[in-house]
Amino acid sequence: MALVIGNWKSNKNSQETVEWFTQISTLFSQKKPELKDIEIVVCPAFVHLSLAKSLITKYHLSLKLGAQDVSPFEAGSFTGEINARQLRELTEFVIIGHSERRDKFKEDDALLTAKGERAKEAGLKVIFCVPDSKTPVFDKADIIAYEPVWAIGTGKAESPQAAQGVCRLLKKKYPQSQIIYGGSVNDKNIADFIRMEFIDGVLPGKASLDALLFFEMILNASR
Numbered sequence: 001m002a003l004v005i006g007n008w009k010s011n012k013n014s015q016e017t018v019e020w021f022t023q024i025s026t027l028f029s030q031k032k033p034e035l036k037d038i039e040i041v042v043c044p045a046f047v048h049l050s051l052a053k054s055l056i057t058k059y060h061l062s063l064k065l066g067a068q069d070v071s072p073f074e075a076g077s078f079t080g081e082i083n084a085r086q087l088r089e090l091t092e093f094v095i096i097g098h099s100e101r102r103d104k105f106k107e108d109d110a111l112l113t114a115k116g117e118r119a120k121e122a123g124l125k126v127i128f129c130v131p132d133s134k135t136p137v138f139d140k141a142d143i144i145a146y147e148p149v150w151a152i153g154t155g156k157a158e159s160p161q162a163a164q165g166v167c168r169l170l171k172k173k174y175p176q177s178q179i180i181y182g183g184s185v186n187d188k189n190i191a192d193f194i195r196m197e198f199i200d201g202v203l204p205g206k207a208s209l210d211a212l213l214f215f216e217m218i219l220n221a222s223r
């Protein structure tokens, strides 16, 4: 099973969200791709999850939703936070520990573990990001995303062979998790990553923002 998880980060307003889902729905109904062994997840901003959910239902899309972050706390007096139980009403997945959260928001291992615990208690599937094979991993992560920092948003992906080396180490340490690669994945290189024995999927950022590109990636990842 190949996983393709699109991380929109802090992009798109509601109109652009509607356009993306409408466009991808048109592509699916025009081209009717035979998608084999592929799970597709889209991670819009919190404020558009509800809208995205209704568009997926409206267009009968086989896409799942993920959030990009979650509160380390349960419900309560935590102004500005969105907790895991609230998210579970809208999404199946949540990304935790993306390098932008670690770097720009100074999120550390203890905080990320707390987020992971809350997410699992609420029944969310955790996509836990690490920049290498040495960084501590939340041990109940369903999916571990290996994302070398230098490859994120730079247009310079790691070679599939080198990425596979790190993914293999992670698989050895965490055999119960799926291991995916992220960092400048696009429609041209996606198949090379998916083909690797120890890479179970990919986490594209920038290339997931364009519905046509994302559709092409889905086609090229389907095996």
Ligand code: PGA
Pocket: 007, 147, 151, 152, 153, 154, 155, 182, 183, 184, 185, 203, 204, 205, 206, 207
């Ligand atoms: P990118 O982002 O595909 O734009 O490099 C990947 C990510 O940050 O998850």
